[in-house]
Amino acid sequence: MPRRIAYLMPLVVGLVMAAALAATIYADGQRHAQQARLEVFHRLSAVQSGFENALNTRLHLVRTLKAFIALNPDLDQATFAALVGGLLADVGGIRFIELARDNAVSHVYPESGGEAVLGRKLTAEYPPEVRKAALLAARTGHTLVLPPMAVPEGGEAIVALAPVALGADGGHWGMVLVLIDVRTLFREAGLPGVSQLDIAFRELSPGGNDRMIFGQPSVFDMDPVIMNTPVPQGLWQAGALPSGGWHPSPNRVPLLYGGVALIALTTGSLLAVMALIFGRLREREKYRYLVQNARSIILRVDINGQITFCNEHAEAFYGYGPGELLGRPLVGTLIPERGPGGEPMKRQLNRLLANPAEPVLAETTSVRRNGELVWVSWTYSPVSGRDGAMVELLCVGTDITDRRQTEEALRQSERQYRLLADNIMDIIWGTDADLRITFVSRSDTELRGYTRAEIMGRPIREYLTGVSRNRLDEGVTMLKAMARTKEQPLAVTQDLEFLCADGGTLWLETRLGLLLSESDDIVGVIGVGRDITDRKLAEALRDDVERMARHDLKTPLGAVIGLPGEISRLGGLTGAQTGMLRTIEDAGEAMLALINRSLDLFKMERGTYALDRREVDVLEVLERFKAEARSIFREKGISMGIEITGGLPEDGVVLLAEAELFRSMLSNLLLNALQASPEGGSVTITLTRTDSLAIAIRNQGEVPVSIRETFFQKYVRAESSPGSGLGTYSARLVARTHGGDITLDTSTPGETCVVVTLPLR
Numbered sequence: 199m200p201r202r203i204a205y206l207m208p209l210v211v212g213l214v215m216a217a218a219l220a221a222t223i224y225a226d227g228q229r230h231a232q233q234a235r236l237e238v239f240h241r242l243s244a245v246q247s248g249f250e251n252a253l254n255t256r257l258h259l260v261r262t263l264k265a266f267i268a269l270n271p272d273l274d275q276a277t278f279a280a281l282v283g284g285l286l287a288d289v290g291g292i293r294f295i296e297l298a299r300d301n302a303v304s305h306v307y308p309e310s311g312g313e314a315v316l317g318r319k320l321t322a323e324y325p326p327e328v329r330k331a332a333l334l335a336a337r338t339g340h341t342l343v344l345p346p347m348a349v350p351e352g353g354e355a356i357v358a359l360a361p362v363a364l365g366a367d368g369g370h371w372g373m374v375l376v377l378i379d380v381r382t383l384f385r386e387a388g389l390p391g392v393s394q395l396d397i398a399f400r401e402l403s404p405g406g407n408d409r410m411i412f413g414q415p416s417v418f419d420m421d422p423v424i425m426n427t428p429v430p431q432g433l434w435q436a437g438a439l440p441s442g443g444w445h446p447s448p449n450r451v452p453l454l455y456g457g458v459a460l461i462a463l464t465t466g467s468l469l470a471v472m473a474l475i476f477g478r479l480r481e482r483e484k485y486r487y488l489v490q491n492a493r494s495i496i497l498r499v500d501i502n503g504q505i506t507f508c509n510e511h512a513e514a515f516y517g518y519g520p521g522e523l524l525g526r527p528l529v530g531t532l533i534p535e536r537g538p539g540g541e542p543m544k545r546q547l548n549r550l551l552a553n554p555a556e557p558v559l560a561e562t563t564s565v566r567r568n569g570e571l572v573w574v575s576w577t578y579s580p581v582s583g584r585d586g587a588m589v590e591l592l593c594v595g596t597d598i599t600d601r602r603q604t605e606e607a608l609r610q611s612e613r614q615y616r617l618l619a620d621n622i623m624d625i626i627w628g629t630d631a632d633l634r635i636t637f638v639s640r641s642d643t644e645l646r647g648y649t650r651a652e653i654m655g656r657p658i659r660e661y662l663t664g665v666s667r668n669r670l671d672e673g674v675t676m677l678k679a680m681a682r683t684k685e686q687p688l689a690v691t692q693d694l695e696f697l698c699a700d701g702g703t704l705w706l707e708t709r710l711g712l713l714l715s716e717s718d719d720i721v722g723v724i725g726v727g728r729d730i731t732d733r734k735l736a737e738a739l740r741d742d743v744e745r746m747a748r749h750d751l752k753t754p755l756g757a758v759i760g761l762p763g764e765i766s767r768l769g770g771l772t773g774a775q776t777g778m779l780r781t782i783e784d785a786g787e788a789m790l791a792l793i794n795r796s797l798d799l800f801k802m803e804r805g806t807y808a809l810d811r812r813e814v815d816v817l818e819v820l821e822r823f824k825a826e827a828r829s830i831f832r833e834k835g836i837s838m839g840i841e842i843t844g845g846l847p848e849d850g851v852v853l854l855a856e857a858e859l860f861r862s863m864l865s866n867l868l869l870n871a872l873q874a875s876p877e878g879g880s881v882t883i884t885l886t887r888t889d890s891l892a893i894a895i896r897n898q899g900e901v902p903v904s905i906r907e908t909f910f911q912k913y914v915r916a917e918s919s920p921g922s923g924l925g926t927y928s929a930r931l932v933a934r935t936h937g938g939d940i941t942l943d944t945s946t947p948g949e950t951c952v953v954v955t956l957p958l959r
Contacts, residue, residue, distance in 0.1 A: 204476075205469070207468065208464075208468030208472060209465065211464065211465065211468060212461050212464065215460070215464060216457075219454075219458070222453060222457070223450055223453050223454060226447050227446060227447050227450060230446070230449070234445070238395065238423045238438050238440065241395060242395070242423050242436060243425065244388060245387055245388045245438070248386060248387035248388045249383070249387030249389075249399070250427050251386075252387050253356075253383065253427070253429070255289060256289065256292065256358065256376060257343070257430070259286075259292070259295075260360045260376050261341070262285060263281075263282070263285070263295065263297075263360070263374050263376075264361075264374050266281060267297065267371060267374065268362055268363065268371070271362075271371050278297065278305045278307065279307050279309065291378060292378060293379050294306060294307065294311075294312050294315075294377040295307045296312070296374075296377075298320040298332075298373040298374075299372035300372055301320050301332075301372070302318065302319055303315050303316050303317060303318045315350055320373055321333060323350075324350065325347060325349070327344055328349075331357070332359055332373055335360070335373065336361050336370060338361075339361050340361075340430055340431065341358065341359065341360040341361075342358070342360075342430055343358050343359075343429045344359070345410075345411045354380055355378055356377070356378040356380055357377055358374075358375070359373055359374070360374040361374075362374060384412055389412065394440060396439055396440070396441055396442075396443075397412070397413055397436065397437070397438045398410065398412060398413025398417035398422075398436070398437050398438075399434055400435050401433075401434055401435075402426075402433045402434070402435050411434060417438070418437045421439070422439040493511060494594055494595060494596055495508075495509075495511060495512040495515055495516075495574060495593075495594065495597070496509040496511070497509075497512060497528070497592075497594075498581065498591070498593070499551075499591045500591075501551055501588065501590070501591075503527050503548075504526065504527055505523050505525065505526050505528055505531070506590060508523045508524070512595075516566050516567055517567035517568055518567055529544045529547050532564050532565065533547075533562060534563060534564075534565050534571075537563065538563055543562070550578065551588075551591060554579070554580045554591060560576060561573065561575045561598065572597060572599045573598045573599045574596065574597060575595065575596045575598045576594070577595075578592065578593055579591075579594075624639075624727060624728050625639055625641050625642045625645060625706060625725075626638070626725070626726050627642065627658070627724070628723070629658055629724075630721065630722045631720050633657055633670075634657055634658070635653050635654055635655065635656055635657075645698075645729060646696060646697075646698045646704055647699030661696055662694060662696060663695040663696075663697065665695065666693075666694040669694060670694060670710075672692070673690045676690050677710060677712045681712055681714070681718070683945045685944075685945075688711060689710060689907070690710050690907040691709050691710070691907050692708055692710060693705060693730065693734070693911075694706055695734075696727075703731075704729065704731055705729070705730045705731045706727030707730045708725045708726065708728075709726050710723060710724075710725050711723070711724050711725075712724075762779035762782050763783065765779055766779055799928055802931045802932070802934075803931065807935055809859075809936065811855060812855070812857055813852050813853075813854060814852065814853060814854070814855045814857050814860050814861075815851070815852055816891070819861050820864070820883060823861075823864065823865055823868055824838060826865075827868070827869070827872060834875070834877045835877055836872060836877070836878070836879050838880070838882075839880065839881075839883070840883045841883070842885045842887075843886040843887070844886075847887065851885055852958075853891050853956060853957070853958045854959050855936055856936075859935070859936075860932070860936075862928075862932065863929045863933060864893070864954075866925040866928065866929045867895055867926070868881070868883075868895060870926065871897035871952070872897075874901075874950065875899055880898065881896070881897045882894075882897075883896075884896070887958070889957075889958070890955055890958060892954070892955050893953070894951055894952070894953045894954075895952045895953075896949060896951040897949070897950055898949060899949070899950060900944060900947075900948060900949070900950055901942065901944055906944060909926060911927060926940075929954075936956050938954065938955045939955055941953050
């Protein structure tokens with residue numbers, strides 16, 4: 199509520215200033231009006247005085263004539279003309295002077311132009327106003343002055359009528375009429391030459407029917423300055439005002455706009471000041487709230503090392519009551535006098551007070567009231583006085599006891615695991631996401647001869663043979679696919695041939711795994727390898743023995759294949775004997791083909807096999823297999839469907855490959871699919887043609903989890919499988935020899951999908 203009242207104060211000040219402005223504008227208007235009326239009054243006074251003097255001069259002439267006639271009632275026209283001529287020598291603006299004896303005009307001056315009125319009856323042949331005024335003047339004996347009117351002599355004139363009486367008892371002689379020229383009279387009064395004034399004259403009548411003498415009637419409707427001119431029968435009133443009416447004060451607009459601007463500026467300034475004050479108060483309150491409620495230790499220490507301020511969290515953290523820490527030394531109360539390394543903390547604090555930027559006391563031990571030691575991370579900021587010198591040090595601390603304990607536990611754990619890794623015979627290595635070596639166990643140096651400094655940060659592919667590089671890429675690809683499908687365990691096993699420092703090689707059976715971040719992003723690869731060089735040498739020796747045996751078998755097979763033909767040509771054989779010889783010959787040729795195929799596989803393994811590429815119709819190969827395996831389809835009740843993505847092309851599905859190898863590869867894979875499918879199942883073949891040809895063979899039944907990682911390796915087979923474990927191995931070898939590959943997809947539960955990808959050309 200007080201804050202709201204405070205915000206009303208600028209508005210109240212604004213209202214007071216507005217009232218003062220209104221009073222000032224009103225007072226200025228009144229002053230201006232009084233000054234304007236006074237100026238008009240002075241100028242109208244001059245006009246009224248001139249008008250009154252001019253009128254009185256003519257009325258004095260009337261009184262002179264009246265007195266002369268009273269003494270000379272029988273004057274003739276000549277005497278009258280001479281008298282009037284003399285009187286008018288210095289007086290202008292008299293149009294006619296007439297004498298009406300016994301109510302009839304008997305004398306007129308000037309005679310020229312006035313003969314027409316001689317003999318006229320004053321009360322009968324003159325305008326009604328004149329007749330009425332003549333009767334009134336005769337009855338009252340007073341001189342009357344009539345406002346401007348049309349007269350028989352022509353034009354307009356002010357008519358003055360003065361009754362003439364003869365002596366005390368001589369009776370009424372007649373009437374003196376003086377026709378005064380209006381323009382001359384007002385010209386002598388200064389009208390209409392008065393500039394910047396609107397002036398009007400009117401005759402005041404008792405009934406309110408005032409008659410205008412000069413000017414516009416509207417002048418008297420605009421609050422004019424009024425002055426009265428007495429005439430014999432009453433008053434003539436003069437009114438004046440500035441041209442166009444009364445004008446407001448010229449200061450009114452500047453006062454109004456200037457005052458409004460001043461009020462707005464003052465009110466706005468006061469509001470801004472109030473907002474600034476309350477804003478700073480709010481900031482101080484917010485700062486105080488943040489300081490008091492922050493989950494950090496906040497202290498202020500003077501240059502003597504005494505605590506001058508601490509927030510509530512600091513008091514609660516160290517176990518002190520409100521205000522108990524104030525005035526106490528920082529070192530010895532909250533910070534032990536000796537640091538973890540035995541260094542004197544008072545000296546460290548003095549260094550910090552001398553130079554707050556010096557990196558001392560960044561992380562140190564603190565002691566609670568109960569004697570418990572805790573770790574606190576401190577940041578410091580100097581508090582300067584008016585002269586810029588530091589007067590206090592603001593200290594903000596964060597409890598890092600848990601972090602220090604965790605770091606110590608991690609260091610201990612790291613020491614233990616490093617000790618374990620450095621004392622096993624298996625090689626453990628790790629890479630980043632780009633397959634650059636980030637860790638390797640000590641056993642790697644003992645087995646391969648490279649020091650850690652030589653291989654850290656280097657791509658691991660540089661230390662693999664060509665074939666093993668492909669196997670590593672294949673394993674990482676499989677791991678990434680398993681990571682996308684959330685397949686567990688997230689690991690594969692590959693036999694990798696590593697290069698040694700002495701130029702030799704070392705075979706490691708390596709279990710590969712992915713290192714994932716909290717957001718499941720791949721951050722690296724880890725491998726644990728066991729030396730299988732001796733086993734690989736034994737396998738190579740076995741392969742050499744088998745290869746030599748196959749080669750040696752080809753010589754006797756020549757006789758087995760050739761002798762049946764020679765015996766048949768000798769003749770004398772029965773049909774049954776001829777059939778048996780043909781069977782012996784076919785078996786020998788089949789055995790020779792197997793021996794040749796095994797030798798071809800050996801060349802493929804060594805990368806020396808030369809392909810004989812020709813156009814192969816894939817659909818024809820599939821149909822031929824269906825015909826050859828008809829008995830298996832019939833026995834197990836299995837159906838096989840072929841789908842072509844996008845429809846059958848006009849030129850069919852054709853690619854360049856060695857026909858027999860391609861047929862053998864597809865036959866091995868399809869035969870595996872038929873054998874793995876349950877009775878009544880189905881096998882689906884999907885052909886997708888893009889830049890390459892993808893052949894997806896999908897069947898019901900799952901590959902056992904135990905052999906999924908090594909599904910395409912030599913001699914790998916399920917326990918229930920009657921095969922030798924070479925079918926999938928040779929199929930992948932054929933695909934890679936053609937520049938393609940084979941992958942296994944087990945993402946769909948209850949199904950297995952083998953995808954063969956081959957280039958079209």
